[in-house]
Structures are given as structure tokens and as C-alpha cells.
Amino acid sequence: MYYLGIDIGGTGLKAGLVDEAGTIIARKSVPVDAKHPDFDHYLAEELASLTKQLLFENDLSVNDIPYVGIGVPGPCDDKNGLFLFAPNLPVRNMELRRLFQEQLDIPVRLGNDANCAALGEYRVGAGKQYSSMVLITLGTGVGTGIILDGKMWTGCNGVGAEGGHMVVRPGGLECGCGRKGCFEVYASASGLIRMAVEQMRNDKDSLLWSLADGAEENVTGRIVFRAAEEKDPTAEKVLDEYIDVLSEGCLDIINLLQPEVVVLGGGISGASDALLLEPLRERTYGRDMAKYSLPKTTIVKAELGNDAGIIGAAFLGA
Amino acid sequence: MYYLGIDIGGTGLKAGLVDEAGTIIARKSVPVDAKHPDFDHYLAEELASLTKQLLFENDLSVNDIPYVGIGVPGPCDDKNGLFLFAPNLPVRNMELRRLFQEQLDIPVRLGNDANCAALGEYRVGAGKQYSSMVLITLGTGVGTGIILDGKMWTGCNGVGAEGGHMVVRPGGLECGCGRKGCFEVYASASGLIRMAVEQMRNDKDSLLWSLADGAEENVTGRIVFRAAEEKDPTAEKVLDEYIDVLSEGCLDIINLLQPEVVVLGGGISGASDALLLEPLRERTYGRDMAKYSLPKTTIVKAELGNDAGIIGAAFLGA
Numbered sequence: 320m321y322y323l324g325i326d327i328g329g330t331g332l333k334a335g336l337v338d339e340a341g342t343i344i345a346r347k348s349v350p351v352d353a354k355h356p357d358f359d360h361y362l363a364e365e366l367a368s369l370t371k372q373l374l375f376e377n378d379l380s381v382n383d384i385p386y387v388g389i390g391v392p393g394p395c396d397d398k399n400g401l402f403l404f405a406p407n408l409p410v411r412n413m414e415l416r417r418l419f420q421e422q423l424d425i426p427v428r429l430g431n432d433a434n435c436a437a438l439g440e441y442r443v444g445a446g447k448q449y450s451s452m453v454l455i456t457l458g459t460g461v462g463t464g465i466i467l468d469g470k471m472w473t474g475c476n477g478v479g480a481e482g483g484h485m486v487v488r489p490g491g492l493e494c495g496c497g498r499k500g501c502f503e504v505y506a507s508a509s510g511l512i513r514m515a516v517e518q519m520r521n522d523k524d525s526l527l528w529s530l531a532d533g534a535e536e537n538v539t540g541r542i543v544f545r546a547a548e549e550k551d552p553t554a555e556k557v558l559d560e561y562i563d564v565l566s567e568g569c570l571d572i573i574n575l576l577q578p579e580v581v582v583l584g585g586g587i588s589g590a591s592d593a594l595l596l597e598p599l600r601e602r603t604y605g606r607d608m609a610k611y612s613l614p615k616t617t618i619v620k621a622e623l624g625n626d627a628g629i630i631g632a633a634f635l636g637a
Numbered sequence: 638m639y640y641l642g643i644d645i646g647g648t649g650l651k652a653g654l655v656d657e658a659g660t661i662i663a664r665k666s667v668p669v670d671a672k673h674p675d676f677d678h679y680l681a682e683e684l685a686s687l688t689k690q691l692l693f694e695n696d697l698s699v700n701d702i703p704y705v706g707i708g709v710p711g712p713c714d715d716k717n718g719l720f721l722f723a724p725n726l727p728v729r730n731m732e733l734r735r736l737f738q739e740q741l742d743i744p745v746r747l748g749n750d751a752n753c754a755a756l757g758e759y760r761v762g763a764g765k766q767y768s769s770m771v772l773i774t775l776g777t778g779v780g781t782g783i784i785l786d787g788k789m790w791t792g793c794n795g796v797g798a799e800g801g802h803m804v805v806r807p808g809g810l811e812c813g814c815g816r817k818g819c820f821e822v823y824a825s826a827s828g829l830i831r832m833a834v835e836q837m838r839n840d841k842d843s844l845l846w847s848l849a850d851g852a853e854e855n856v857t858g859r860i861v862f863r864a865a866e867e868k869d870p871t872a873e874k875v876l877d878e879y880i881d882v883l884s885e886g887c888l889d890i891i892n893l894l895q896p897e898v899v900v901l902g903g904g905i906s907g908a909s910d911a912l913l914l915e916p917l918r919e920r921t922y923g924r925d926m927a928k929y930s931l932p933k934t935t936i937v938k939a940e941l942g943n944d945a946g947i948i949g950a951a952f953l954g955a
Contacts, residue, residue, distance in 0.1 A: 394930050404929040412929070451793050463893070467790055474895020475769050476930040484926055485889040488807060497924060498888065570816065571803040575781070575893065577792020606815060608802055611722040611730070612712050612794040 321379065324388045324633030325366055326432060329353070329407035334369045335629035336377055341443030343626055347373045351408075358409045359418060366415075367422030386426035388635035389415065390435035390628045394478040397429045397635075403478075406495060428635035431473065432628050434480055436621075437464020438471050439631030440582050444622040449579040453572055454621065455482065457565075458585035461503035465576065483507070487568055505564040508540040508587050515543045515557045525553035544590045558594060566602040573607045573616045584621035596620060639697065642706045642951025643684055644750060647671070647725035652687045653947035654695055659761030661944055665691045669726075676727045677736060684733075685740030704744035706953035707733065708753035708946045712796040715747045715953075721796075724813060746953035749791065750946050752798055754939075755782020756789050757949030758900050762940040767897040771890055772939065773800065775883075776903035779821035783894065801825070805886055823882040826858040826905050833861045833875045843871035862908045876912060884920040891925045891934045902939035914938060 321344075325334040331350045335343040349369055355361040370387055374380060393405035400416025416427040430438070437446075437454035446452035450469050456462040463482030465472040473479045483503035484496045491500025504510055516535045519527045526546040531537035546554035569581055587595070600618055609615050623630060639662075643652040649668045653661040667687055673679040688705055692698060711723035718734025734745040748756070755764075755772035764770035768787050774780040781800030783790045791797045801821035802814045809818025822828055834853045837845045844864040849855035864872030887899055905913070918936050927933050941948060 394926065396930060449793075465893075467785065468788075470786075472785055472894070474927075475767075475897040475934070476895055476927050476932055478927040478930045479893065479895035481892040481895075481926040484892040485803070486885055487804070489805065489885065496926060567804055567807065571889070572893070574799040574802040575783075575797065575890070576790070577794055577797035577799075579793040608712065608799040608814060609792075609794050609796040612714060612796045614794055616793070 321384050322388065322633035322637060323370060323373065323384045324390065324435070324629045324631065324635070325369065326390045326435070326628035326632055327351070327362075327366075327392055327408075328432075329392060332365060332369055333629055334373050335626070335633065336373055336379070337630055337633035341439070341630050341634070343629060345373060345377050346629075347376070353408050359413050362413070363415060363418030364422055367419055370423060381423065381425045384425070386428050386636045387419070387423075388428045388430065388435075388632035389419075390430050390432040390632035391415070392432050394476075395429040395431055396477045398477070400427065400429065402429065426636070430471070430632060430635045431464075431477070431480075433462025434464040434471055434473055435631030435635065436462065436584060436623075436627035437466055437480070437582075437631065438634055439623055439627035439629070440584065440621050441466045442634050443630060444627060445582045445619050446580055451576070451578040452580050452582060453482070453576060453578045454582045454584055455506075455569070455572075456585040457506060457508060457583060457587035459507060459509055461507045462585075463572070465578075467576070467578070482568070482572055485568065485571060487564055487571070502564070502568045506561070506568055508585070511540050511543055511557070511561050511587065512538050514560060515554065518553050518557050522553045526551035527554055540587050540590075544594050547594055548591070562595070562598045562602060566599055569599070569603050569618065570607055573603070573609075577607075577609060578616055579614060581616055581618045582621050583618065584627065588620050592620075639702050640706065640951035640955060641688060641691065641702045642708065642753070642947045642949065642953070643687065644708045644753070644946035644950055645669070645680075645684075645710055645726075646750075647710060650683060650687055651947055652691050653944070653951060654691055654697070655948055655951035659757075659948050659952070661947060663691060663695050664947075665694070671726050677731045680731070681733060681736030682740055685737055688741060699741065699743045702743070704746050704954045705737070705741075706746045706748065706753075706950035707737075708748050708750040708950035709733070710750050713747045713749055714795045716795070718745065718747065720747065744954070748789070748950060748953045749782075749795070749798075751780025752782040752789055752791055753949030753953065754780065754902060754945040755784055755798070755900075755949065756952055757941055757945035757947070758902065758939050759784045760952050761948060762945060763900045763937050764898055769894070769896040770898045770900060771800070771894060771896045772900045772902055773824075773887070773890075774903040774939075775824060775826060775901060775905035777825060777827055779825045780903075781890070783896075785894070785896070800886070800890055803886065803889060805882055805889070820882070820886045824879070824886055826903070829858050829861055829875070829879050829905065830856050832878060833872065836871050836875050840871045844869035845872055858905050858908075862912050865912055866909070880913070880916045880920060884917055887917070887921050887936065888925055891921070891927075895925075895927060896934055897932060899934055899936045900939050901936065902945065906938050910938075
């Protein structure tokens with residue numbers, strides 16, 4: 320038995336054939352043209368064609384997989400087969416399941432990409448030894464995915480687990496969602512970069528300037544962590560603030576849900592433990608409501624990198 | 638078949654015999670002596686004695702109920718039968734199940750009081766037509782209880798669903814939990830009263846003064862709502878701020894969990910719809926992440942009042 324998962328991103332479609340142990344045994348990807356005039360049909364055809372090719376190249380047929388799992392970059396409605404909306408693609412209430420099945424007659428399961436990543440980490444990554452988990456993906460935005468008692472929780476409408484849109488700085492910077500001061504605005508890689516650029520402007524001697532070749536637009540999350548490794552005071556100050564807001568967001572989620580584990584994913588989670596995981600644990604452990612209880616929530620790093628989304632999509636119905 | 642639930646409060650023990658439809662058909666309560674020198678044994682004996690009396694007075698025996706359900710005012714560990722801690726009672730890692738069973742040999746189920754209230758509202762109150770629900774109890778503190786897919790979620794350690802301890806005002810007033818600016822500090826009745834007293838000091842003509850007989854310590858939540866009904870500008874301003882923080886807390890919870898319904902309980906929820914529920918809905922609906930999805934979370938008022946805790950405790954194992 321194999322599973323097939325596809326991760327729809329803002330720039331490309333990544334498909335993987337996954338075995339029962341959760342290993343991706345074959346992959347295929349194609350770019351996506353977000354400006355296609357008939358985007359709905361185009362996307363469904365691309366997804367179906369990718370599926371057919373991946374199966375064909377591996378001497379498999381549609382009968383060898385139980386369904387196609389698709390992770391979409393926005394809210395979706397798996398029950399009715401709808402891809403509802405995406406900030407980076409021209410999608411509104413798209414009947415993705417029906418359109419896909421017009422191309423290829425096989426069951427289709429849909430999941431939000433952050434929720435798929437959580438399912439992937441839960442099944443075969445950092446969450447596999449636990450029964451409840453929250454994944455916090457620190458990337459361009461902040462995505463979260465919730466697994467409780469082994470099941471993905473996505474809310475009554477499939478839009479749930481948007482922990483990136485809890486407010487951590489009331490009256491703070493505007494978020495794309497319409498609220499102000501969302502967790503995502505501060506704890507995302509974009510948030511870290513923004514905070515670093517703001518601080519650099521006050522310190523022309525910061526190592527951040529030379530690492531960024533003198534240009535603000537070259538600052539990346541990686542550069543901030545590298546400068547902090549070199550003990551650059553500006554980078555250290557920025558990271559201190561960043562860990563602070565990340566810790567508060569983690570505590571909010573832990574107090575509400577008390578999952579066994581919080582898993583940090585996304586580009587930022589590639590930072591060294593000394594600069595990210597250790598200070599985060601130090602500021603979070605012992606401050607939640609489980610002071611007198613066991614077990615206590617553990618915070619760890621994700622293990623599957625960008626593959627989590629494909630693997631989770633593949634396991635959407637398994 | 639009958640169920641028996643007991644709600645342990647800071648000042649008294651309230652027991653109820655509940656039928657399968659969730660109606661309390663008999664009640665009995667006793668005060669609790671928080672200063673008893675051997676509190677653990679004393680509490681267990683009082684609970685068992687209350688159980689025996691309630692059964693006896695209704696011509697029932699222990700064989701007529703499947704278990705005794707106990708709601709405790711603090712974190713507990715139902716798996717191991719422990720009442721872990723309470724802010725208002727001298728309890729630390731109390732072996733409540735074992736001690737109770739020394740008095741009366743019957744299964745014992747434990748639940749946190751806010752979670753019991755949620756279970757009660759879910760089974761027979763405001764949540765009964767839904768499959769996922771978050772109860773927010775606006776009382777002396779702010780308690781929350783989470784029901785997902787018909788099951789109470791209390792975290793890996795039973796301490797979960799402490800939504801009152803999500804931070805809504807970073808760097809704000811200290812909370813008993815050790816964090817600063819918790820939802821509870823602002824959205825509780827105590828928070829509302831504190832905000833009202835602060836504003837009264839700036840406005841000696843406020844109706845709040847006469848309703849409180851000229852003394853700050855007489856201000857209650859009810860007085861604030863009454864003054865707002867009379868269009869007292871100070872009370873209106875306080876309520877405006879209060880609804881604002883309540884709305885932001887609701888949005889945080891909705892964005893994370895997207896429950897079908899958020900139920901408002903506790904003393905504050907007795908306020909008129911025009912002053913509480915309607916403005917809260919107005920400021921909350923349409924601002925969460927489910928802009929493009931159905932169904933959307935509904936906000937309603939609790940229906941069971943103080944009985945929710947007894948009924949929920951009674952249903953802990955059913």
C-alpha cells in the first residue's frame with residue numbers, strides 16, 4: 320500500500336509517493352502559474368497530471384493508492400471538497416475535489432498545509448511518540464496544527480488551528496487577517512527580520528550590516544542568528560525580544576491545550592539549539608498552569624523539514 | 638439509572654442527584670471548613686457522607702449510581718485520582734479517590750470545576766445542539782472548558798483549557814498564575830469591577846458612586862451594568878473596554894479552535910443581551926479566520942447557571 324500526497328505552495332506543486340512507514344519513496348514537482356486565466360481548471364489538471372505521472376513512473380496505477388491527499392495554502396473544507404481561499408493564489412470557493420475527479424476518478428482528501436505538516440510530524444517526525452501535539456511553523460507566516468488524542472483538530476469548519484492569529488501585542492502592527500498584533504506578525508521569520516532591520520537602523524556598527532552586505536533587504540533570519548552567534552549586541556537584543564514573544568505565544572497555547580509536545584517547525588527552527596530551543600525552554604518551562612502536574616509539555620524541533628507537508632497530505636485519510 | 642455529582646467550591650460542597658436527562662432531582666449541600674487541621678481526610682469524609690445522605694434520603698443505594706463525579710476548584714488528575722492543587726483550599730497532591738473510597742467503595746471520577754461546567758452545558762445546556770464548544774465562565778476568575786467532537790479536552794495532564802491564562806495585555810497587571818496581563822485579570826468580574834473603580838475615581842459625578850452608596854468596595858458587576866443601562870458615561874466607557882478585551886480573547890480562542898459555539902457563563906453572563914451579548918457579537922463576528930467558511934462560531938449565553946458544575950460532575954463518566 321502506498322499513499323500519495325501533494326503540497327500546493329504559492330510557487331509550486333510538490334507531490335510525493337509515501338510508503339506506510341512515512342518515507343517518501345518518489346517525488347515530482349512542477350511550478351504553478353498563479354496568473355493562469357482559468358486557474359481552477361488549470362490547477363485541478365496540473366494536480367491530476369502530476370498524480371498520473373508519479374504513479375506511472377513508479378509502475379503503479381490509481382488502484383495502488385487509496386486516495387490522493389492534497390495540502391492547500393489556505394482554509395479548506397474537506398467534507399465538501401472545497402479549497403476556500405488562499406492569500407497567495409487566485410482561489411475562492413474552488414471545488415477542488417470535483418474538478419480533480421473530472422480528471423482522475425479517485426477519492427481526494429483536502430487539508431490545510433499547516434495542519435498537514437502537523438499530521439506529518441505527528442505520524443513520522445518529532446511528534447511520533449506522543450498522543451497530543453501542537454506544531455508551530457515559523458516561516459514567512461506562523462502556521463499551527465493541532466493533534467489531540469491522535470486526531471487532527473481543524474475546527475467545525477476546517478479553518479481551525481490558526482494559532483498565528485492570536486493577538487500577542489494588542490494594538491500592535493496590522494496583520495493580513497485584519498486584527499492587530501497577531502502572533503504571526505512577531506514570531507514569523509518576517510517578523511524577526513523586521514525587528515532586526517528596525518534595530519540595525521539604531522546601530523550602524525552592528526555586524527548585521529556587514530552580513531547583509533550593507534543593505535536592509537538582504538537581512539534574513541539566518542543572518543540574525545549568525546550575528547547573534549558572533550555576540551553582536553544588536554542581534555542578541557533582537558533575538559531576546561523574539562524569544563520573548565515566541566515564549567508567550569507558546570504559553571498561551573500550552574495553557575489552553577496542555578499538549579504533550581509543542582513542535583517548532585519552519586525555517587527559523589533550523590537555528591542552533593543554543594540560540595533558539597534552549598532559551599525558549601528556559602523562558603517557557605515552569606511558567607504554565609501545569610506547575611503541580613505531570614506530564615508537562617515538552618518543546619522540541621520538527622524533524623521532517625519541508626517534507627512534513629507532503630507526508631501529512633499523504634496521510635490525510637489514513 | 639441516576640448520576641451523582643458534587644461541586645467543591647471554596648466555601649461549600651454542593652451535591653446533586655441527576656437523572657439521565659440531566660435534571661437535578663435532589664440536592665444537598667454542606668459548608669466546607671478550609672482551616673480543618675487534617676483537611677485531606679476531612680474533605681473525603683464530608684464528600685462521602687454527603688453522598689450517603691443524598692442516596693439515603695432518596696431511597697437509593699450505591700448500587701443505583703455508576704460512580705460519584707466530583708468537580709474540584711483547581712487542577713486534578715482523573716487518571717490517578719488526584720486533586721492536585723487549589724488556590725482557595727489547603728490542597729496539594731491530595732489522593733482524593735483513594736481517601737473517598739476508604740469511606741465508600743464506588744468508582745470516583747474527578748474533573749476541574751470549569752471543565753465540569755462545560756460538560757454540563759454541553760450535555761444539557763447551551764451547547765447541547767453542538768459537537769464542539771468552548772465555555773468561558775466570567776466569574777471571580779475566568780474559567781474555560783473545551784469540548785471537541787463531543788469529548789472534553791483537558792490536556793495531557795488534566796490541567797488544560799485554562800484559557801483565562803492566555804495573555805491579552807502583555808506587561809499588564811500581575812496574575813496569580815505568575816504571568817502578566819492574563820485574560821482572567823481583565824475579563825473576570827473582578828477585572829470589570831477594578832476597571833470600574835479606576836474610572837469612578839476620575840468622575841465623581843458617575844452614577845456608579847450613588848449605586849455603590851458612595852463606597853468603592855460596594856461596586857459589583859451588576860452595578861456597572863445597571864449604570865450603563867442608565868447611560869452613565871463612565872460605566873459605558875468601562876463596559877466598552879470590557880467588551881473589547883472579551884472580544885479579543887474570544888477571537889484568540891476561535892482562531893485556534895473554531896468551535897461551533899462559544900458559551901458565556903458565570904455571573905457576568907447574567908447581564909442583558911443589549912449590554913453584553915449583542916455588542917460582543919458585533920465586535921467578534923466576521924473578524925476571525927473563518928471569513929470564507931461555514932459554519933461560523935456562534936456566541937451564546939450559558940443556560941444552567943450554578944448547576945452546570947454539579948450536572949457536569951455527574952456526567953464525568955457518562
